[in-house]
Amino acid sequence: MRAKGNKKTKVNIVTLGCSKNTVDSEVLLTQLKGNGIDAVHESKKDDANIVVINTCGFIDNAKQESIDTILRYVDAKEEGLVEKVYVTGCLSQRYKDELEKEIPDVDAWFGTRDLSRLLKQLNANYKHELIGERILTNPSHYAYLKISEGCDRPCSFCAIPLMRGKHISRPVEELVKEATNLARQGTRELLLIAQDSTYYGLDLYKKRNLAELLNRLGDVDGIDWIRLHYAFPTGFPEDVLDVMASHPKVCKYLDIPLQHGSTRILKLMKRGTTREKTEALLKTIRSKVPGVAIRTTLIAGHPGETEDDFEEMMTFVENSRFDRMGVFTYSHEENTHSYTMEDNVPAEVKQQRMESLLELQAGISLELNELKVGQIMKVLIDRREGGQYVGRTEFDSPEVDNEVIIASNEYLRTGDFVMVRITSASEFDLHGEIINS
Numbered sequence: 094m095r096a097k098g099n100k101k102t103k104v105n106i107v108t109l110g111c112s113k114n115t116v117d118s119e120v121l122l123t124q125l126k127g128n129g130i131d132a133v134h135e136s137k138k139d140d141a142n143i144v145v146i147n148t149c150g151f152i153d154n155a156k157q158e159s160i161d162t163i164l165r166y167v168d169a170k171e172e173g174l175v176e177k178v179y180v181t182g183c184l185s186q187r188y189k190d191e192l193e194k195e196i197p198d199v200d201a202w203f204g205t206r207d208l209s210r211l212l213k214q215l216n217a218n219y220k221h222e223l224i225g226e227r228i229l230t231n232p233s234h235y236a237y238l239k240i241s242e243g244c245d246r247p248c249s250f251c252a253i254p255l256m257r258g259k260h261i262s263r264p265v266e267e268l269v270k271e272a273t274n275l276a277r278q279g280t281r282e283l284l285l286i287a288q289d290s291t292y293y294g295l296d297l298y299k300k301r302n303l304a305e306l307l308n309r310l311g312d313v314d315g316i317d318w319i320r321l322h323y324a325f326p327t328g329f330p331e332d333v334l335d336v337m338a339s340h341p342k343v344c345k346y347l348d349i350p351l352q353h354g355s356t357r358i359l360k361l362m363k364r365g366t367t368r369e370k371t372e373a374l375l376k377t378i379r380s381k382v383p384g385v386a387i388r389t390t391l392i393a394g395h396p397g398e399t400e401d402d403f404e405e406m407m408t409f410v411e412n413s414r415f416d417r418m419g420v421f422t423y424s425h426e427e428n429t430h431s432y433t434m435e436d437n438v439p440a441e442v443k444q445q446r447m448e449s450l451l452e453l454q455a456g457i458s459l460e461l462n463e464l465k466v467g468q469i470m471k472v473l474i475d476r477r478e479g480g481q482y483v484g485r486t487e488f489d490s491p492e493v494d495n496e497v498i499i500a501s502n503e504y505l506r507t508g509d510f511v512m513v514r515i516t517s518a519s520e521f522d523l524h525g526e527i528i529n530s
Contacts, residue, residue: 110151116239121208125212234279235282272316290324311340320487354406391406514528
């Protein structure tokens with residue numbers, strides 16, 4: 094591969110979509126640098142002659158953003174600003190054949206498990222000795238740790254298995270090694286991610302092994318917080334709750350996407366559970382882990398969702414009093430079971446239902462936040478912004494959850510823990526002051 098003139102090859106990696114894509118881009122970045130190739134992540138300069146776009150194909154908006162980004166770099170190629178454009182990730186995995194025809198100026202397309210082939214295209218070899226090594230693209234005091242790939246669940250609305258394949262757990266030893274390496278780089282918080290984290294270990298160890306993994310990661314020196322994301326509710330391993338309740342490093346925080354609050358719609362979604370079972374699980378979680386913060390995600394407007402189903406979901410949210418909640422409008426995805434149903438909830442109704450859910454949750458969040466006023470809480474400093482410091486408690490994950498705004502004349506380092514007295518609260522933020530020991 095030769096650049097124009099004598100210009101040395103430089104690769105710019107552009108990442109779209111979720112934290113799992115971020116990890117994939119970080120692994121690619123690490124492998125390229127390990128091969129002596131100049132590589133950057135989302136460079137602000139137009140000085141890279143090769144661009145690799147790691148795409149998302151989750152829902153309509155994400156797909157459109159990926160396509161727009163590809164077209165932008167294809168235009169840059171036509172203008173002579175870049176020489177090669179490669180596309181990888183979920184959108185490429187799912188729509189490669191169609192995209193090759195529609196955007197022929199892309200130099201090559203790669204799927205979600207084509208890292209070795211992509212490296213070869215970039216004149217690099219996959220270095221096994223770099224497994225467990227990772228150059229972070231976010232602030233180094235926290236890092237995403239992908240514990241498995243793919244998903245075996247049959248959810249009717251979800252195209253992730255089409256893009257990510259079957260569930261494959263990573264060995265405990267490999268994850269502990271990576272966590273140890275991250276701690277050496279200054280990482281203090283691990284955010285465990287997967288398509289389905291509670292399925293972890295079934296393929297490797299013939300049992301759900303998440304509790305053991307949490308304990309083993311908790312033994313890593315330098316790691317202070319371990320946070321669990323994307324727990325599937327059906328077949329939830331309750332021994333995880335015992336670890337969460339007893340281990341000082343495991344945050345009392347659980348991200349558990351529930352998707353709906355109507356038993357009828359949950360059945361259409363092939364979620365393998367009911368509203369009643371979900372409510373019983375939430376009760377168990379809260380009884381075993383007092384004070385736990387529960388984050389969930391819901392979908393508004395699935396095919397067949399009636400006004401009664403939606404009102405049932407509103408009641409479910411009101412009664413459940415989630416600490417954090419996100420809502421998507423349903424996206425009609427090809428080759429999923431739900432795609433065989435009529436997408437019969439109008440777009441404007443989906444939007445209205447999403448907004449109603451978020452408005453309800455904002456009120457709940459405000460009430461829960463106001464209960465924290467006067468409390469002294471441990472806060473991890475994320476950044477300085479506008480003359481104030483911004484951090485999080487153990488009950489909040491970066492980028493998606495509440496933040497703590499701290500006015501302080503003291504110098505606070507990013508990645509440090511401080512004790513903060515909460516002085517006021519809004520729907521999605523807390524305000525506080527430093528408590529000196």
